[in-house]
Amino acid sequence: MPETLIKVSGIIDRSSASQNPIIAEGLSAILNGDGKLLRPGLLLLSSQFGGALKHNSEKCLSLAAAIEMLHVATLIHDDVIDDSPLRRGQPSVHTSYGKQDAVLIGDFLLSRCFILVSEYSSQEQALALARAISVICSMEIEQNSSRYQADTSIRRYFKKIMGKTALLFSLACYVGAAEAKASSESAARLRRVGYNMGMAFQIIDDILDYTGSAETVRKALGNDFKAGIVTLPLIFALTMDGSGELKKLTVPGQFALADSGRVIALVKESGGIEAARSCAKKYTDRALREISLLPGGAPRDMLEKLTQRLLVRNY
């Protein structure tokens, strides 16, 4: 991990420190799990497209820490909502401490994120962060209300992953660029880079729920499906479900009862995975194209490398 991200990690630890042992232990497990600090990394990289903020300044590192804390807070609440047993290779917070404390630990982390933002950010960025949370919550509630609906439209799916992932990627890029006073053209472009990266990243994550092993994706295979979350591979597979077997296995409210091994096999056979892959590639290509139009130099090269490493791989 680069030195700057190690510093970000230190700020996250200090900023979320608590004398309450339940909070301290609960957060330590998820914060010291193998999170990749992607969003802070994007913020720090994007800040290098403007001259007003050193990417290793206290302010920049603190904003990077805040965006990761916001992300982890939403993960903690997500896991409560989805009843996910694992997160980042560790038992999820609610598995260890119960749902009641997990809700509060998420709230606690969110408030500490706001403290950092209030201390270091301009009013404009503080507003952007607060607005992002509103949108994330709205999208999550929409995801929740469309649980077990196998006929989720592709359009609805894209809207959901925008709120779930692309928004925070895009915000990380934009906050970094804007606080460093990058040109408005570069800031807008970086926002689009983040958006397209986030969309591709989430689609790939959803594909891995069908193709990855629990070891490589660090969460249980078919976990989304069992929780009733309908993602792109299944949506595509259902449109190509000639025999109708997949439709029979995805009865609303009864996903947990279905043979998830059979569902996974059918999604693979139907070509749902390939269709989702080509969709992820479209977003990745858009991200790479936007990156190629940014001012040249080391930050642009690093951003391109990160995108390649993250999105152009076997999945």
Add this chain to the structure above:
Amino acid sequence: MPETLIKVSGIIDRSSASQNPIIAEGLSAILNGDGKLLRPGLLLLSSQFGGALKHNSEKCLSLAAAIEMLHVATLIHDDVIDDSPLRRGQPSVHTSYGKQDAVLIGDFLLSRCFILVSEYSSQEQALALARAISVICSMEIEQNSSRYQADTSIRRYFKKIMGKTALLFSLACYVGAAEAKASSESAARLRRVGYNMGMAFQIIDDILDYTGSAETVRKALGNDFKAGIVTLPLIFALTMDGSGELKKLTVPGQFALADSGRVIALVKESGGIEAARSCAKKYTDRALREISLLPGGAPRDMLEKLTQRLLVRNY
């Protein structure tokens, strides 16, 4: 309801508006329940001790709205955690929409609160609000971990209600005074007024769980006890439990199985209610004394009246 509080209520509605029907309906029920807007009222009253901010200005009304939104967000999460069926005379949010959406609706409201604060507050007050949430969450987690422990010490109880209620009362008074640039002496005094009012208010609320009717307290009688929350009347009653019957009825983890009617009767007979009442009176007297030392005039008279109405009554 005074005209200014009606305006605050309008700002709360506008600021928490959502196109998502679940959020809109879920919040409408709790926001339009019979909440008394106590915290906004305290903020507006306290702002009248300084000259820099008109109590009916957009800024002051917005901060008052933000503090109520913060309060309601914590209520929504509290009800999830305590599994309370009723809130403000209505079914609680999770009763109507499930715990998953209730967590997200609370997060949504919290984020909208931060948007208002970021828009209208000074950095210092934004920090104070964010810090308050951290403390509230820590205290709630502590309350959660001491659930069903009948031997909760009085000291621990006071610490918990400080985080649960007195902190936000005190913050409302302080934010109003500080934003209006009241003298530092008055601001500090108002903070203490809020603290003492909040402590008395919560003790009275806890007494009403034993003495009030479901109609007057707008929640079920003995609700705290059944959820394992040990409050002052029970703590005092246990210290005076000559026969040992109360101790036998409060076995950790089995409060829900106990005959709550018998527990309530024993708490009343033992003198636990009177002891708690005299404790509430001590805080009320302190609040009134601090108020009497504030600069004289209409705001002070109104604050005194509010305290009398709220805390000096039959309970």
